[in-house]
Every structure is written in structure tokens, then in C-alpha cells.
Amino acid sequence: MRKRDVYRRITVTLPTFAILMLRRFAKRRNEKDGSAETVSTVLESWILALFSARELTKAGKESPEFTRAADAWIRWEAQERAGRRSTAKRVKP
Numbered sequence: 001m002r003k004r005d006v007y008r009r010i011t012v013t014l015p016t017f018a019i020l021m022l023r024r025f026a027k028r029r030n031e032k033d034g035s036a037e038t039v040s041t042v043l044e045s046w047i048l049a050l051f052s053a054r055e056l057t058k059a060g061k062e063s064p065e066f067t068r069a070a071d072a073w074i075r076w077e078a079q080e081r082a083g084r085r086s087t088a089k090r091v092k093p
Contacts, residue, residue, distance in 0.1 A: 001072070001075060001076050001079060003076065005072065005076070006069070006072045006073045006076040007073075019039070022039045022042055022043065023039055025037075025042050026038055026039050026041070026042045029042065056070070
């Protein structure tokens with residue numbers, strides 16, 4: 001599955017200082033744990049954390065498109081995580 005099959009792009013207008021802070025958060029995460037965070041991945045994690053199981057269930061009942069899109073993203077994300085684990089460098093103690 002390709003990323004473009006589960007992601008869509010929207011444009012969000014934010015104040016410059018907010019963009020600078022988001023870049024700073026991404027940079028700090030990368031320095032802290034050696035990840036490859038971007039402003040988009042930081043925002044994605046924050047937004048997903050806002051969704052409750054109850055809200056997700058309601059959205060799924062109201063929209064078959066939502067359910068298909070959420071299921072596709074979950075499969076893609078699991079595939080990506082599995083790929084990251086298999087390519088992760090092993091650190092010797």
C-alpha cells in the first residue's frame with residue numbers, strides 16, 4: 001500500500017510563530033530520540049490523540065467512507081511500523 005493511498009493533503013494557514021514552534025517541536029523530538037519527525041508528523045500525532053474511541057465509532061456509523069479511510073490508514077501504519085522495526089539498527093550493550 002502506498003502512502004498516497006491513505007493520505008490526503010490540505011493547506012492550513014497558521015501564524016508564523018506557530019509554524020516556528022512546530023518546527024522546533026519536531027527538531028527537539030528528532031534530537032531526543034533520533035527519529036525523523038516533521039511538522040506534519042507532529043501535528044498528525046497531536047490530532048489523532050484528540051479523537052476518542054466514542055467519536056471514532058460514531059463517525060464510522062455515520063460514514064462508510066470514514067471507516068474505509070480509517071481502516072486503510074491503520075493497515076498502512078502497521079505496515080510502516082513493521083518496516084521500521086525490521087530496519088532499525090541494533091545497539092550493542
